[in-house]
Amino acid sequence: MTTHFITAEIDLQENPLKLKQEIEEKLTPYGKPLRWAITDVDESKQKVKVEAIVTK
Amino acid sequence: MTQKPYSAVLIIPTGIGASIGGYAGDALPVAKAMAQICDRLITHPNVMNGASLYWQCPNIDYVEGYALDKFAGGEWGLESVTQNKIGLILDKSIETELIYRHLQATDAVRTTLGINVQEYIITDEPLNVELRMAESGTSWGTIGNPESLLRAGEKLISNGINALAVVTRFPDDSDSQALEDYRHGSGVDALGGAEAVISHLLVREFQIPCAHAPALSPLPLDVSVSPRSAAEELGYTFLPCVLVGLNKAPQFTLNQNYHTLWAKDIDTLVIPASAGGGSGMLSFSGLNTQIIAVEDNKTVLNIPPELLGMKVIRVKSYLEALGVMVTHRAGIRYDALNSSIKSIKSRN
Numbered sequence: 517m518t519t520h521f522i523t524a525e526i527d528l529q530e531n532p533l534k535l536k537q538e539i540e541e542k543l544t545p546y547g548k549p550l551r552w553a554i555t556d557v558d559e560s561k562q563k564v565k566v567e568a569i570v571t572k
Numbered sequence: 573m574t575q576k577p578y579s580a581v582l583i584i585p586t587g588i589g590a591s592i593g594g595y596a597g598d599a600l601p602v603a604k605a606m607a608q609i610c611d612r613l614i615t616h617p618n619v620m621n622g623a624s625l626y627w628q629c630p631n632i633d634y635v636e637g638y639a640l641d642k643f644a645g646g647e648w649g650l651e652s653v654t655q656n657k658i659g660l661i662l663d664k665s666i667e668t669e670l671i672y673r674h675l676q677a678t679d680a681v682r683t684t685l686g687i688n689v690q691e692y693i694i695t696d697e698p699l700n701v702e703l704r705m706a707e708s709g710t711s712w713g714t715i716g717n718p719e720s721l722l723r724a725g726e727k728l729i730s731n732g733i734n735a736l737a738v739v740t741r742f743p744d745d746s747d748s749q750a751l752e753d754y755r756h757g758s759g760v761d762a763l764g765g766a767e768a769v770i771s772h773l774l775v776r777e778f779q780i781p782c783a784h785a786p787a788l789s790p791l792p793l794d795v796s797v798s799p800r801s802a803a804e805e806l807g808y809t810f811l812p813c814v815l816v817g818l819n820k821a822p823q824f825t826l827n828q829n830y831h832t833l834w835a836k837d838i839d840t841l842v843i844p845a846s847a848g849g850g851s852g853m854l855s856f857s858g859l860n861t862q863i864i865a866v867e868d869n870k871t872v873l874n875i876p877p878e879l880l881g882m883k884v885i886r887v888k889s890y891l892e893a894l895g896v897m898v899t900h901r902a903g904i905r906y907d908a909l910n911s912s913i914k915s916i917k918s919r920n
Contacts, residue, residue, distance in 0.1 A: 517718045517719055517722075518714075518718070519713075519714045519715055519718065519769060519773075520714075521704065521706065521712055521714075523706075523707070528879075528880070529881070530881050531858075531881055532854045532857040532858065532880050532881045532882050533854065533855070533857070533858040535854060535880060535881070536851060536854040536855060539851075548776070550638065550768075550769055550772040550773055550776065551637070551638070551712075551765075551768055551769060551772050552851060553585065553588075553710070553847075553849050553850050553851075553873075554848075554849025554850075554875050554880065555706070555707075555708035555710065555849065555873055555875070556708065556874075556875075557849075557875060557879045557880070559879065564849070564880070565708075566849075567706050567707075567708055567710065567712075569712055569769050569772075571718065571773065
């Protein structure tokens, strides 16, 4: 098992729960998430940046 | 008919440079005050841990961050306990003298406070923790030997332990600017993000309460240390607060009954207004929970919860947040206390 830091860009959703679901789906291929948070929002592009720590 | 208990969650994420709660247990007074107006307050180690300083309130639940996210998402409930059986994991990287300092701190809380720390184990390999800073300015870290950490946890749990305190050797960086800033009450806690990774891993794998304390060499005296960071200058370890927090930390459960608490039972969530992008925060926004965003608690992030579609009540300070909670609990619109209140909306 190893710990990895990753970043991902995800489309902003109108519904916060849908946004959480989209983030978790986007992180899945990278490993099992330990911690993640949205660290940037680009309103003009309607994107959020997520930083996450995953294990593989 | 019995009155429903008023329950709240206070979140101040670690490693994001929170101006209140980003240092050495400096949000503990917020939690203590909030606990006076709630029947139950759920918060996490970053809020409650002040190294050698701590405060145990009977109605504050000490819940590790990974478990708090699971709780917020409705996957895990919380079940009160009378006293946990705590096991202590010590990283093999810790020098012998520092190991004894931690064992003496443990014996002190067992004897002086009656905390039930049953046994300790030294990992079979050095854990090799490394600290990192992300582009966003938040801290994180890696564990070189996570399997060794998990093996130690498994051994303790197989002997009947149901809560884990873990101490890992963190790199000494006594000359770094980040440490200098932290000791003087500015910047980001460079250790916080890595601490979260370690405890999150143990909670994810074992589903029992856990908290982490870093092992570090004592720092030279600095007469200008900030009051917000001063709690970490008091002793040789940061362990006492962790053991006290774990003593009555709720266990995680899938049972729904009168004795368990679930996310749907939470009346109010309080968060920093600039850090709305956490998993738990997004989860609570889908429930009937009032969310209060505190502007005074600045962080290195700029994620207003409203941009993510969350409906929040913005307040300037934690003092104001306490007022909003009091009115909420009393069944009074908080804006009815202001001189101006908007007229009722028409749906026609």
